[in-house]
Each structure stands twice: as C-alpha cells, then as structure tokens.
Amino acid sequence: MKKALVMLLTGAMVLSLAACGNSVDDGADASTTDTAVEAPAEDEADEAAEVEAPAEPAAPVELNVTTTFAGEDGNAANFKAAVDAWCAETGNTVADTSATSDETFKTRVITDFETGSEPDVLFFFNGADSNSFIEAGKVVSLDEIRAEYPDFASNMNDDLIADSLVDGKKYAIPVNGYWEAMFCNMEVLNAAGVSLPGANYTMDDFKADCQKIKDAGYTPIACALGNIPHYWWEFAIFNNQSPANHLEIPSVEEDSAWVAGMNDIKELYELGYFPDNTLSATDDETFAMFTEGKAAFLIDGSWKVGGIVAACQTDAEDASTIDQAKLSNFDVTYVPGKGDRKATDLIGGLSMGYYITKKAWDDPDKRAAAVSFVSYMTSDEIIPVFAQHTASALKNAPTVDETKFNSLQIKAMKMMSGTTSLTGAVQDLFQGDCRVTTFDGMPEIVTGKVSAEDAVAEGLQTYYDAQ
Amino acid sequence: MGANIYKNKKPALIFMIPAFLFMIVYLYYPFFMNIFNSFQQIKTLGGTSKGMIDPWYWNYAEMFRDVNVGVSLKNTLIMMLVTLLGQVGMAILLAIMVDNVKHLKGFFKTVYFFPIVVSATALGLLFNLIFLYDKGMLNQLLETFGRTELIDWKAEGIALFTMMLPVMWQYVGFYFVILITGLNNISDELYEAAYIDGCTTIQKVRYISLPLLRNVICTCSVLAVTGALKVFDLPWTMFPKGMPLKTTFLTGTYMYYQTMEAKNVDYGSALAVLIVVLGFVLSKVVNAIFKETDY
Amino acid sequence: MNKEKLSVGKILVYLFLIFWALTTIYPIIWVIQNSFKAKDKILSNSFALPFGELFTAANYRKAFGNLNILGAYKNSIFISFVVCACVVLFAGMCAYALSRYSFKGSGFLYSLVVASMMFPVYATIIPVFTMEAKWGITNTSSWFLTMISVILPQVAGNLAFAIIVLVGYIKGLPIELEEAAFMEGCNAYQIFFKVIVPLTKPSFATVAIFGFLWSYNDLFTQMFFLRRPEMRAITRLLNELTSQEGTNYGLMAAAVTLVVVPVVIVYIFLQKYIIKGMTAGAVKG
Numbered sequence A: 001m002k003k004a005l006v007m008l009l010t011g012a013m014v015l016s017l018a019a020c021g022n023s024v025d026d027g028a029d030a031s032t033t034d035t036a037v038e039a040p041a042e043d044e045a046d047e048a049a050e051v052e053a054p055a056e057p058a059a060p061v062e063l064n065v066t067t068t069f070a071g072e073d074g075n076a077a078n079f080k081a082a083v084d085a086w087c088a089e090t091g092n093t094v095a096d097t098s099a100t101s102d103e104t105f106k107t108r109v110i111t112d113f114e115t116g117s118e119p120d121v122l123f124f125f126n127g128a129d130s131n132s133f134i135e136a137g138k139v140v141s142l143d144e145i146r147a148e149y150p151d152f153a154s155n156m157n158d159d160l161i162a163d164s165l166v167d168g169k170k171y172a173i174p175v176n177g178y179w180e181a182m183f184c185n186m187e188v189l190n191a192a193g194v195s196l197p198g199a200n201y202t203m204d205d206f207k208a209d210c211q212k213i214k215d216a217g218y219t220p221i222a223c224a225l226g227n228i229p230h231y232w233w234e235f236a237i238f239n240n241q242s243p244a245n246h247l248e249i250p251s252v253e254e255d256s257a258w259v260a261g262m263n264d265i266k267e268l269y270e271l272g273y274f275p276d277n278t279l280s281a282t283d284d285e286t287f288a289m290f291t292e293g294k295a296a297f298l299i300d301g302s303w304k305v306g307g308i309v310a311a312c313q314t315d316a317e318d319a320s321t322i323d324q325a326k327l328s329n330f331d332v333t334y335v336p337g338k339g340d341r342k343a344t345d346l347i348g349g350l351s352m353g354y355y356i357t358k359k360a361w362d363d364p365d366k367r368a369a370a371v372s373f374v375s376y377m378t379s380d381e382i383i384p385v386f387a388q389h390t391a392s393a394l395k396n397a398p399t400v401d402e403t404k405f406n407s408l409q410i411k412a413m414k415m416m417s418g419t420t421s422l423t424g425a426v427q428d429l430f431q432g433d434c435r436v437t438t439f440d441g442m443p444e445i446v447t448g449k450v451s452a453e454d455a456v457a458e459g460l461q462t463y464y465d466a467q
Numbered sequence B: 001m002g003a004n005i006y007k008n009k010k011p012a013l014i015f016m017i018p019a020f021l022f023m024i025v026y027l028y029y030p031f032f033m034n035i036f037n038s039f040q041q042i043k044t045l046g047g048t049s050k051g052m053i054d055p056w057y058w059n060y061a062e063m064f065r066d067v068n069v070g071v072s073l074k075n076t077l078i079m080m081l082v083t084l085l086g087q088v089g090m091a092i093l094l095a096i097m098v099d100n101v102k103h104l105k106g107f108f109k110t111v112y113f114f115p116i117v118v119s120a121t122a123l124g125l126l127f128n129l130i131f132l133y134d135k136g137m138l139n140q141l142l143e144t145f146g147r148t149e150l151i152d153w154k155a156e157g158i159a160l161f162t163m164m165l166p167v168m169w170q171y172v173g174f175y176f177v178i179l180i181t182g183l184n185n186i187s188d189e190l191y192e193a194a195y196i197d198g199c200t201t202i203q204k205v206r207y208i209s210l211p212l213l214r215n216v217i218c219t220c221s222v223l224a225v226t227g228a229l230k231v232f233d234l235p236w237t238m239f240p241k242g243m244p245l246k247t248t249f250l251t252g253t254y255m256y257y258q259t260m261e262a263k264n265v266d267y268g269s270a271l272a273v274l275i276v277v278l279g280f281v282l283s284k285v286v287n288a289i290f291k292e293t294d295y
Numbered sequence C: 001m002n003k004e005k006l007s008v009g010k011i012l013v014y015l016f017l018i019f020w021a022l023t024t025i026y027p028i029i030w031v032i033q034n035s036f037k038a039k040d041k042i043l044s045n046s047f048a049l050p051f052g053e054l055f056t057a058a059n060y061r062k063a064f065g066n067l068n069i070l071g072a073y074k075n076s077i078f079i080s081f082v083v084c085a086c087v088v089l090f091a092g093m094c095a096y097a098l099s100r101y102s103f104k105g106s107g108f109l110y111s112l113v114v115a116s117m118m119f120p121v122y123a124t125i126i127p128v129f130t131m132e133a134k135w136g137i138t139n140t141s142s143w144f145l146t147m148i149s150v151i152l153p154q155v156a157g158n159l160a161f162a163i164i165v166l167v168g169y170i171k172g173l174p175i176e177l178e179e180a181a182f183m184e185g186c187n188a189y190q191i192f193f194k195v196i197v198p199l200t201k202p203s204f205a206t207v208a209i210f211g212f213l214w215s216y217n218d219l220f221t222q223m224f225f226l227r228r229p230e231m232r233a234i235t236r237l238l239n240e241l242t243s244q245e246g247t248n249y250g251l252m253a254a255a256v257t258l259v260v261v262p263v264v265i266v267y268i269f270l271q272k273y274i275i276k277g278m279t280a281g282a283v284k285g
Helices: A002-016 A022-055 A076-090 A103-115 A128-135 A142-148 A186-191 A203-215 A230-238 A256-270 A283-291 A304-311 A367-377 A382-387 A407-417 A442-446 A452-466 B010-037 B058-065 B067-100 B105-111 B120-130 B137-144 B159-185 B188-196 B201-230 B233-238 B251-261 B265-292 C008-034 C039-045 C058-066 C069-100 C106-117 C121-135 C143-171 C176-183 C188-199 C201-217 C219-225 C234-242 C249-280
Strands: A062-066 A093-096 A121-125 A178-185 A219-221 A295-301 A330-333 A345-349 A352-356 A421-423
Touching: A062 A367, A076 A093, A076 A367, A076 A382, A103 A121, A103 A128, A103 B251, A103 C121, A103 C219, A121 A128, A121 A367, A178 A186, A178 A230, A178 A283, A178 A407, A186 A203, A186 A295, A203 A219, A203 A256, A203 A295, A230 A256, A230 A295, A230 A345, A256 A442, A256 A452, A283 A295, A283 A304, A295 A304, A304 A407, A330 A407, A352 A367, A442 A452, B010 B265, B010 C069, B010 C106, B010 C121, B010 C143, B010 C188, B058 B067, B058 B265, B067 B105, B067 B159, B067 B201, B067 B251, B067 B265, B067 C008, B105 C008, B105 C249, B120 B137, B120 B159, B120 B233, B120 C008, B120 C249, B159 B201, B159 B233, B159 C008, B159 C143, B159 C201, B188 B201, B201 B251, B201 B265, B201 C106, B201 C143, B233 B251, B251 B265, B251 C121, B265 C106, B265 C121, C008 C249, C039 C249, C058 C249, C069 C106, C069 C143, C069 C188, C069 C201, C069 C234, C069 C249, C106 C143, C121 C143, C121 C219, C143 C201, C143 C219, C176 C188, C188 C201, C201 C234, C201 C249, C219 C234, C234 C249
Parallel strands: A062 A093, A062 A121, A219 A295, A345 A421
Antiparallel strands: A121 A352, A178 A295, A178 A330, A178 A345
C-alpha cells in the first residue's frame, strides 16, 4: 500500500515535471479506478447537495483562516494574493490568522481546538501533530464533505492525500509537497577532486569521497548533530530498510534497522566527517559553512533551495542581485544508498493540507464558504503557484515554465525526475518525547556515552507507552 | 511607635484586593492546574490528559532518576552564585560610583540600561557571533595574536563560562537600575549633613548609602536567586537544548525543553513545581540572612 | 553638593564607568549597523560598519513595505501603557499595605507574591487561554476585547515583581513623615497618595519602566492572543519577519532596531522625569 503510494507520488511528480514515463500511466490508472469506485456514492450525494442548495445563504460571510503561509514563508505573498482574489470573486471576507510555523504555533492551534476557538479553515500538518483534534472529531473528513459536495477536491489524486494516523480517513487537502536530498558545494568537490554523485551512489562511495574531501582540508558533511540531526537520522535509518518498510515503526524488540542507522552516523562521526564542532554548533553555523565553501555535502529539505539562493544574493529581497556564478557552484543530488535502498529512493511527500473544521461545517452560513475557499486554494490554477519545484497531488499536473526558475531549481527538478520512489518521513509519525533519546540524544550516541541500542529502545518504548 | 496609623487594618484589605485578585485568577488558578497536570499524562501542550499517571507520583520520582535535573540544578546553583556576586555586586559598585561622580551621570544611567532593552534573541545572536567557532570576534582576535588553532568556546568544558558571562553582563544593568533608584530615594540632606561633618566619600557610602539601601539590596538578592532559577532566553538562544551534550541545562531551560520541545508536558509541569518550591525556599533563606544582620 | 576633585581614584572610577558604558552601548550600535546589511554579509562581516558595498536598506524596505508598522506601534503602546499603569497602581497599593501594616498572615501573603513570581509562563498560559476563551474575549473581531485579553494576563504577570521591588523601597522610607501626615488628620488613602507616592516617585518610575518593557517584549503571550494582522503588536508583527529557513539576520537586526528605538525614547524621557522629580521634591528624611 505504502509502496503504491510512493510510486504514485513519484508519478505525479514526474508528470508535473513534464517528463514522460511509465509511472504516469500508473498514476492515471489508479485515479480512474478510484473515481469508478466512488461513482455510485456520488449520485446519492448529488441529490443531497441539491436539496441543500437553496438553503445556501448569499450573504457574504467572514471566514476565519489559519495557515502557515506567513512571515518569511516563500508562499506568504502567494497566499495573500489568492485570498484577495477569492474574496473579490465571492464577496466573502477572510480573517487571516496565519503565523509562522513553530512550536508555539502548533501549541496555539491545538489549544484553539481544545477551547472551541479553532478557525473555520486550517492549513496544518497531517502527521502526528493533527492527532489530537482528529481524535476529538473537530475536523470534517473528505468523505463527509464529498457526501454533500461531490466535486470537492475532485482534481486531486486521492491516493496522494495522506491518511490520518488516527482513523485512516483523509482530512487534509494538500497543496505543495517537499523532498529531502543532498545538496553539494561543487567548489569544494572540485577542489578535492570528487565528482558530483549520481544515481548509483553508495555509502561506500560516499565514505571514500568524504575521505578525499577531508584530506583536501575541507569538512565533508555540513551538519550540526547537536542541533538538527533530523535529516541524517531519517536517511541513516532508511538506508537499513527499504521504501516498502520504512514507514513501519519497529517494535522495541526488533529495532535492529534503527540501531544500525544510529551506528552508521556514529561511524561517520568517528571518521571525522562532520564539522569539528558539530556537537556544539547550530544548524545556521553549519549551513553557513556549506554556503561559504568550507563544507561539501548538506542533506536537507526542498525549502533549503530558497535559503541557498538567498545566500547568493547581495540583497535577499531582490532576485536581480543574484550572483549566478556563485549559485552555479551549488547542485543537488541523491542521497548515498545502502542495501535495499537505492540512492534515488528519497524522503518526501505532502505533509500539510487544508482542513475544514467541524465548527465551520456545522455553521449553515459558513459551510459553503469554507468548501468554496478550500476548493479555490486547491484548484488546478492555484496549486502550481504554491508547489513550484516540489510535488503536488493534482491529477492533471500542469506543465511548468522553466524560464521562471533559477539554475538550482532547475537542477532540483532534473534530480527529482530521476527519483525511483518518494517515501514519507517516519519521524513525522511520532512526536514529542519519543524523539528525545535519538534526536536530542544524538551527541550522546555518537560519542558513545549512550549505546545506540539503549537510546533506540528507550525512544520506542516511550512511543508505545503513549499509544 | 509608628504603628498607630496602621492600627485600622481595613484600608490594607482594600489596598491589597486588586493585586491579589489578579494574581489569584491569572497566576494561582493556572498554577494549581499545572500542579494537577503534573499528575496526569499529557503529551501535547494544550492537549487533553490521557488520565492519571500510574503511579501518581511518577514525575516526581523521575526527577531523582533524571541526570539532567541534577545537571540543571548544579548549573543553576553556579548561576545563583554568579548572579549574586557578579550581577548584584557589580551593580552595587556601579550604582555607588555613578551616584558619586558629577559628570555624565545621566548618560551612565541611560546606557547601563541598554542591555535589558535589546531582546535576548538579538543578544544571543551577538554573543554567538562573538564566540563563533569559525571565526567569531574572539577567535579572530586570538588569531591576530598568533594563535593558529581555533577555540570552540561552546565545547563541553568551557560552555558554562561562555553561557554565564553574557547573562551576568545583561542583568547587571537590571539591578543597577533598581539600586540607583534606591539611591535616588535617599535625601540629599543626609549627604549634606555628612559632608558638613567631614565624612569622606568612603565613609559616606559605608554609613549612609549602604545601610539605607539594605532593603533594596535584599530585594535584589531575592530577585537574583529566584531569577537564576528561571533564566531562560539568553542561555536558550546560545545553547539550545542544553548543548553540548546536555551539559548547559538550567532549571528554566530544562523546564522549557521538556514542555515545548520534548512535549513531555506533565513532566514539565512537575519541573515548574520544583522551580517554584526552590524559589520560595531560597527567597526565605535570603530574607532570613538579611534579617539576621539587622542593625 | 559635593565638589568634584580630580584625584587618581576619581579618574579610575571614570575609566571604569566609561568602559562599562562601552560594553553596553556597543550591542545597540552592532544591531543597528547590521540592520543595514544583507543577511549573507552578517555572519562573515558583522563587526564592520555598513558602508559602500555592504550597505543596503532592503531590510527596512521589506519591513515597511509588507507590514503595517505604525498600526502595530499603536497597539503596542496602548497595551504597554495600560499594563504599566495598572501595575504601578495595584502593585503600589499592595506593596504599601504589605510593608506598613503588620497583621496576621502578612508574611504569608508576601511569600505568596514571591512564589507567584516564579510561575513559568509556559506552565500557566494554557489555563489562562482556556479561561479567557470561556469568557469570550479571545479570538474575536473586536479590537478592544482583544487588547483586554492580552492586557489582563500581562498585568498579573508583572504585579509580583513590581510588588517585591516596591516593598523594598517603601520599607526603606522613614516612617516619621507618615506620622506627621497622620497627625494632620490624613487617612491611610491620603497618606498613600500624598506621602508615599511622591516620596518614592523614582521607584514608581522604575517599576513603570520594567512593566512597560516586559509587556512590550512579551512575545509569547502576544503569540497566543494577538492573531489578526490589524491587532498585532510590534514585537509580534516583527517576529513574523524573522523566523523560517535559516534565520534572516539582517531583517532580524532591523526588527530589533524598530522594537528598541521607542523603548529607549520612553526610558530617556522617564529618566529625565526621575531626575526632575528628585530635585523638585526634596523632602526631609
């Protein structure tokens, strides 16, 4: 099931990159089947909607919307423009209470649900972070909405909409996806006589290259293990598994893949491939090492494309000040593979989406407006604006205009067109204190103060205790 | 003898009602909820409890097992000594000096306040850049003196020092402002009388300023000791999550870490209780010490 | 007044004071100079002055272009002034009662105040929010209610500190003045407003400054209560600018500058007032 999902997402992506391949057909096939299965239900729903229709109020309503498209988010301006367009079209107004996504924001959203002051429409994570309000039945599932609005999100490939971890139903309509891959500073690679890693790159190749880079006087891997070990954590575990089983959280007894992953990081640490101060540096510091040509490799998410581009601009706000020569030093490629995981099997997916809350759904004035808003925001026209070089769940992926992109974005799209699978991050399936021992405890693991076995077992135990 | 005025206690009640009403509704009620939470199982901040923890005292027992609690208590204790001697001591020195000079008085009073105005995030960034490994101000400076190897100011052995120096520096201004206000409250005529009696500046400080400041110094000490228990922003910005290797946790940062980062909300609540209890006890101790040395 | 004689000791004192002043002024200058640099220049070049190649006004352009800064100042100043006025009044009265009246349980009440100063805001924010949500004053479209919803918890949060500081000052006052006022027939309320408040004006000003400052800088509470763009206070608004992928240090420095400038002005203003109040109201001690 998961594997199919992975293939489909890749399919959608390849499609969105206007490349061709077999997987495109896979994607199309699957969605046709889906529509066929759902067809009978739709008829009934149509009637229901018709009955409902006259009751729909024409008076403009004010919709409370909370998203993470705010502040420095790359889509903040796009969101504002889309909201204005929707308001102009429908005559409704939007009270936009968006904020930058951080721990305080997540807490705020969860508290809002607890106290009944949740927004009408919410753009939020679809992983473990959403469990509490889904458990409480405070948001409306896709099926429920479609029972009345059969066309709702019909432009989506349903298989790409994540299932809730609570009840397996779909709630959040996704917009833009993410991927995680390995960025390279070619200036450093060239100086060390290392060529850009390709699709068949293995961990052994990687270690050999790291040694060359280290001998040339550079830091091989830009990563602050004491601050943000998340990306290495994910891929190190993935490297001891396969795309088929990566998303299965192991039992406390059978955690060997996870333990092996931790020990792989430990080995790299002991070989001295991380920065000297990797345990006491912040992620900003190691990222600066990477952009300033002191470190060679950086495993990070698709959002880092923007960060690297901004680091090549003298005026962060003005794209015309970009130093193209500096930007051309950066490339992005696959993450060294091992065992059953090929380098081209990457982590990624659609981790957020639009929720319609029960509160808005039960409010006769707001129901239609909320549905209209989400439909507008997830339409074939709007999604490409948000998704850009990442993925979307659209059935008919739009063609993209390459001339609008900078060189790193084009390299990223080229890289993505060669991926063999895209799997969600297992770390999104659990949260909080289950992460403590292996994320925040990474320095203890690599320095040998705590064994990987103990750390993994303790983290998993906490996870199962919380279930 | 002055107690005559204050024999009728009714005004006292009226004076205190608004403040206590606020504190009961906005501080005590939520804090009792917090104590209640420390016996529950809560895994997301703002989320619902999954029922009582079993056994109910689990979180409090856990504190004794948790090495990080030990580390943060030890660090906080050091921090208290640093704040008492470094911050309050330095602030007394500066306040008395400023009070006794003639020129630039207003200037000093204004600029000494600056560190408190700038947000901790910005100060944290500033100090991060000063202590930056490759290559902040200090390491650049050392390089010009011919040192070739970079010093990692945030490495395990030296991290506490790197953390406490900025905290100390920042809060000197805070106590300075409180103390200089206390000095302002002292009437000039007392000093004039002393001047006529031929007192030296040192004598003036010893026999007028310090005794009259006693209550304010006591207040500062209470604030310093309790402040050390909850100091948060600057250490957190410079050393998030107790970096490196969880050696720089303080009680304030550890409570935040458990609540906001680890999402172990019930345990965080228990740590909050610990902070309050310790703060309460220590402030009593400070008060008792100052009472004993009564004149 | 004592005359200033220039001795070696005096010179040393001045040198020391000036040295300390430099350490406190420099951070402000540092923040301001970096607010005129692009973010990639800050890590490598943070201690250089922003001239020539380094200079950019982009950070300010962005801040003023996208955000309603003036509206946010208005909200901030309204919130902070109300908080600061309430804190000074309530804390002053309470501190007076606690330091002058001796009654059974006054020590206990004082301990309650000290203890409440220790409550971490992370532990109390959720119940406070739940409570206010029940009253219906959070997340509304009413500007006034939204302001109230953030003012109330901030007043409570600042009271304990203010009471402790004011108790320290009031206890140090000689009681004879109050006795004299009492002899002239003043009641307790009159004594408070006519004797205590004027005598400890500088202390009230200090408490007011801290009340203002903490309310103004209290991002965490603002994050919870101020949501709609038009209701955001300045700290909350500028925080929007400064998070996300690899912190934008230049923008952050500009944000800090925009936040700090009004506070420095308020402080300098109050500082003048304190000195003036001192020379005008010299009361015998």
